Amino acid sequence: MQILSILVLPVIIVLIPLYGLIKKVRVYEVFVEGAKEGFQIGVRIIPYLVAILFAIGMFRASGAMEMLIGLLDPVLSLVGFPAEVLPMAIMRPLTGSGSIGVMADLIEAYGEDSLIVKMAGTMFGSTETTFYVLAVYFGAVGVRKVRYAVQAGLIADFAGVIASVAVCYWLFG
Amino acid sequence: MLNYIWAGLIIFSLVFAVASDLGDYFTDEFRNGEEYDITLHFPENAETDRRQDVEFTISGCEPDDQTRCTFQARWFPSDEEKELVFAIQDGMPEHWLHVAANQDARDTDQLRTLVVGFDRDAAQAAIVLPEVHLVKMRSITQAAFDMAEFAVTLAIGLIGIMALWLGLMKIAEDSGLIHKLVKVVNPVLGFLFPNVPKDHPALGAISLNLSANMLGLGNAATPLGIKAMEELQKLNPNKDSATNAMCMFLTMNTASVQLVPPVTLIALLGVGVAELFYSIIIATAISLTVGIIAASYYARKFPEDPALLTEEPTPDS
Numbered sequence: 001m002q003i004l005s006i007l008v009l010p011v012i013i014v015l016i017p018l019y020g021l022i023k024k025v026r027v028y029e030v031f032v033e034g035a036k037e038g039f040q041i042g043v044r045i046i047p048y049l050v051a052i053l054f055a056i057g058m059f060r061a062s063g064a065m066e067m068l069i070g071l072l073d074p075v076l077s078l079v080g081f082p083a084e085v086l087p088m089a090i091m092r093p094l095t096g097s098g099s100i101g102v103m104a105d106l107i108e109a110y111g112e113d114s115l116i117v118k119m120a121g122t123m124f125g126s127t128e129t130t131f132y133v134l135a136v137y138f139g140a141v142g143v144r145k146v147r148y149a150v151q152a153g154l155i156a157d158f159a160g161v162i163a164s165v166a167v168c169y170w171l172f173g
Numbered sequence: 174m175l176n177y178i179w180a181g182l183i184i185f186s187l188v189f190a191v192a193s194d195l196g197d198y199f200t201d202e203f204r205n206g207e208e209y210d211i212t213l214h215f216p217e218n219a220e221t222d223r224r225q226d227v228e229f230t231i232s233g234c235e236p237d238d239q240t241r242c243t244f245q246a247r248w249f250p251s252d253e254e255k256e257l258v259f260a261i262q263d264g265m266p267e268h269w270l271h272v273a274a275n276q277d278a279r280d281t282d283q284l285r286t287l288v289v290g291f292d293r294d295a296a297q298a299a300i301v302l303p304e305v306h307l308v309k310m311r312s313i314t315q316a317a318f319d320m321a322e323f324a325v326t327l328a329i330g331l332i333g334i335m336a337l338w339l340g341l342m343k344i345a346e347d348s349g350l351i352h353k354l355v356k357v358v359n360p361v362l363g364f365l366f367p368n369v370p371k372d373h374p375a376l377g378a379i380s381l382n383l384s385a386n387m388l389g390l391g392n393a394a395t396p397l398g399i400k401a402m403e404e405l406q407k408l409n410p411n412k413d414s415a416t417n418a419m420c421m422f423l424t425m426n427t428a429s430v431q432l433v434p435p436v437t438l439i440a441l442l443g444v445g446v447a448e449l450f451y452s453i454i455i456a457t458a459i460s461l462t463v464g465i466i467a468a469s470y471y472a473r474k475f476p477e478d479p480a481l482l483t484e485e486p487t488p489d490s
Binding site for chain 2: 004005006008009012013016017019020022023025027030031032033034035036037038039041042043045046049050051052053054055056057058059060061062063064067090091094095098100101103104107108112113117118121122123124125126127128129130131133134136137138140141142143144145146147148149151152153155156157159160163164167168171172
């Protein structure tokens with residue numbers, strides 16, 4: 001497991017350009033073209049990050065976060081769910097850029113190597129901004145009655161949240 | 174929903190801060206104005222109206238393993254008032270540390286105390302710690318400003334890794350890695366979309382979108398997904414209402430297996446993200462399975478017959 005973890009990044013970083021070369025892609029130019037996007041995303045997420053981070057920062061600084069976690073923890077710990085990752089579970093289906101803010105806040109509060117951050121990161125990676133996706137895709141074709149799409153999407157998100165916690169306990173706990 | 178959560182965070186922070194500060198005020202948490210008797214130890218023949226380093230001992234203090242009684246300080250005399258300034262040190266009374274940590278000063282590592290009742294001959298005095306008011310109000314304001322600043326440094330700091338990753342992913346996209354995955358995804362689709370004819374272009378678009386999603390190629394995935402929706406819409410007898418195939422597709426899209434984590438997560442965690450590749454693959458495999466089961470269950474519960482659909486009472490009509 002540990003060896004696989006060490007390998008995955010270098011393999012991707014080396015194999016993709018190699019594969020591109022084999023497929024006769026102009027790898028350098030294509031890389032630069034793709035990399036430009038990084039700057040755009042960085043700038044685009046700033047307003048969302050400010051909005052979420054300052055609100056959560058205030059909530060944490062007021063002591064309300066601590067109290068909320070203290071209140072929920074006895075209930076949630078019955079099923080082994082750490083209350084600290086709840087902000088991620090709530091925010092993720094609602095806002096993609098905002099949940100980057102939640103993630104950054106958790107890294108600040110609990111440290112990069114903590115189990116909490118691993119759980120929240122797994123959640124971040126494994127659930128989608130369901131409401132946004134549904135709005136974009138149904139909006140694109142003019143469907144207004146979405147029937148059970150929201151429920152089905154949220155059930156899958158919920159399963160993803162529970163699975164993230166369970167898998168992290170299993171792999172890293 | 175998001176509006177309420179966001180506003181709720183801010184408003185509740187304020188309410189909580191006010192309540193907490195009122196609590197501090199009524200319980201006299203910081204004992205503002207309390208005097209501590211001390212004995213000052215000046216160097217021999219020192220002039221006490223000069224600034225100098227001194228030591229002081231807290232009167233009536235019994236040293237033990239945890240607490241000390243004598244500390245270094247800097248003496249700031251003037252005609253109007255005398256101050257004793259000292260750095261926070263281990264073994265100081267716990268209350269002093271508490272006050273120091275919450276005081277309204279730039280430097281919380283030191284205490285700037287006011288000296289009252291200085292008796293030059295006996296070198297006796299009392300000190301008054303700085304007053305502490307509205308701790309939580311100050312800290313939420315500070316947090317709002319600090320975090321706003323942090324948000325920008327964070328976003329700028331993410332750019333490098335995001336550029337690296339998106340560059341690589343663009344190579345992956347252009348070299349047709351998506352089509353490799355399509356071969357894996359395709360056979361399953363016919364089974365999950367029974368109402369879509371086998372050779373219909375919708376299936377092709379769906380499998381391309383799902384494959385792009387699995388590789389974390391968000392930019393490539395969205396236009397493919399919209400194409401898939403357009404194809405599915407052509408098969409839709411009731412253009413206003415979602416078909417089972419659409420619901421299944423979007424459930425699979427939002428719950429899709431992530432072979433590669435989102436670029437922002439990679440940028441946030443740096444190389445530490447490596448371990449999460451596996452946890453994310455497993456978690457998404459579970460959520461995809463549950464999503465497919467949920468969508469099939471709903472599809473069976475609410476059949477797609479257009480006649481039935483139009484009769485369905487809708488909340489907004």
